[in-house]
C-alpha cells in the first residue's frame with residue numbers, strides 16, 4: 503500500500519497534520535507519518551537535474567556531454583538495456599531497513615556508488631571535479647579522479663581527501679611518464695588506480711563534428727599544467743596524435759608489476775578480456791563501454807555483465823558503468839553480479855545543474871531510490887541482491 507492509498511482509507515484516522523486538499527505539503531510542525539513525495543529541494547527527481555543541466559550548458563557542451571560515438575547505437579543500448587531486465591520481489595521476508603554500506607578495493611562506501619573519471623570537467627562547472635569530490639565526501643561516495651581532468655589529482659585530493667580515493671590513468675603514451683604517474687598517484691594519497699583500456703584513441707564523435715567543437719587543451723590538462731600540445735601528445739598519447747601502437751596485455755602487466763597501488767581495468771566487455779585483465783594483475787574490473795562514447799555498436803555494458811561475472815569467477819570484485827540513471831538501475835546491476843556501480847553522465851549532469859549541491863542532491867535521490875527498491879524486493883541490503891531476483895523482461899524474450 504502506498505502512502506496515497508493509505509491516506510484515502512476512511513477507517514484510518516487522519517494523519518497529523520493532514521495534507522491540504524490541493525495536495526501541497528502540510529505546513530504544521532508535526533511531521534506526517536506518511537512517505538512524502540513533496541520536497542523543498544530544487545530537484546525533485548534525477549530527470550529535473552538533467553533538464554537543468556541542459557538549460558545551464560551551451561548547446562555544443564551539452565552535446566559533448568550527452569552524446570556518444572558514431573550513430574549512438576551503444577549509447578541507446580546502454581539506456582534500454584536496463585528496461586530489458588525485470589526484478590522479482592520476495593514477500594513477507596522480515597527484512598529490516600536496507601543496509602547499503604559496502605567496501606570496494608578497501609574503500610569504504612555508504613552505498614555501492616563511485617563517480618566516474620569524467621575529464622574536461624570545468625566545461626560543466628567552474629569547480630569541476632573539486633565540487634564532485636566534496637559532494638562525494640559528504641555522501642560517503644568515492645571519486646575516480648581523471649587524468650584528463652581540469653584540476654590535478656593533488657588539487658582534488660586536497661579538496662576532499664575522504665572521497666578522492668582512485669586516480670584514473672590512460673595506459674598509453676610515454677612509458678616513463680606512465681611510471682611517474684603511478685608514483686604520483688600514490689604520493690597524492692590515492693588508494694587505488696583505474697586504468698582506462700578502451701580509449702587508445704578518441705571515439706568518432708559526430709555531435710562534436712557537427713558542432714565544430716573541440717575541447718580546449720587547458721580543460722583537460724589539470725595534471726599537466728606546464729605541458730604544451732607536443733608534451734600532451736607524449737602523455738595522453740593517442741587521444742591526441744593517434745599514431746602509437748596499442749599496448750599489449752604483457753606490456754601492461756610489466757609496467758604495472760611495480761605499481762605501488764592496486765588497479766582496476768576499465769572498459770571490460772567480454773569474458774576473455776576480463777580473464778586477460780585478471781592475469782595481467784588487475785585487482786578489479788570495470789564492465790564499461792565508456793558510456794557509449796568510444797567504439798559504437800558494442801553491446802550494452804549491463805548485457806555483458808553476466809559473461810564477465812562468469813569469467814571472473816569471484817577472483818576480483820566487479821564494477822559496472824554505462825547507462826546508470828536511477829536507483830533501480832543500481833539494484834539491477836548488483837543483482838546481476840556487480841559489486842558497485844560507477845556513475846558518469848548522471849554525476850556530470852548534476853555538476854552542471856548545481857555544482858556541489860547538485861551532486862549532493864543526486865546522491866540523496868539515488869540513495870533513497872536504491873533503498874526503496876531493495877525494501878520492496880524484500881531484501882535487507884546490497885549483500886542480499888542476487889540473480890534470483892532478476893530475469894529478462896518478457897518483451898525481450900520475443
Ligand SMILES: Cc1cc2nc3c(=O)[nH]c(=O)nc-3n(C[C@H](O)[C@H](O)[C@H](O)COP(=O)(O)O)c2cc1C
Pocket residue numbers: 566567580618619620621622648649650651670698768790791792793794795823824825826844845846847848850
Ligand atoms: C564528459 C565525459 C568525459 C569523460 N572523460 C573520461 C575520461 O577522461 N576517462 C575515462 O576513463 N572515462 C571518461 N568518461 C567515461 C566515464 O568514465 C564513464 O565510463 C561513462 O560516462 C559511464 O557511462 P554513463 O555516462 O552512461 O554513466 C567520460 C564521460 C563523460 C560523459
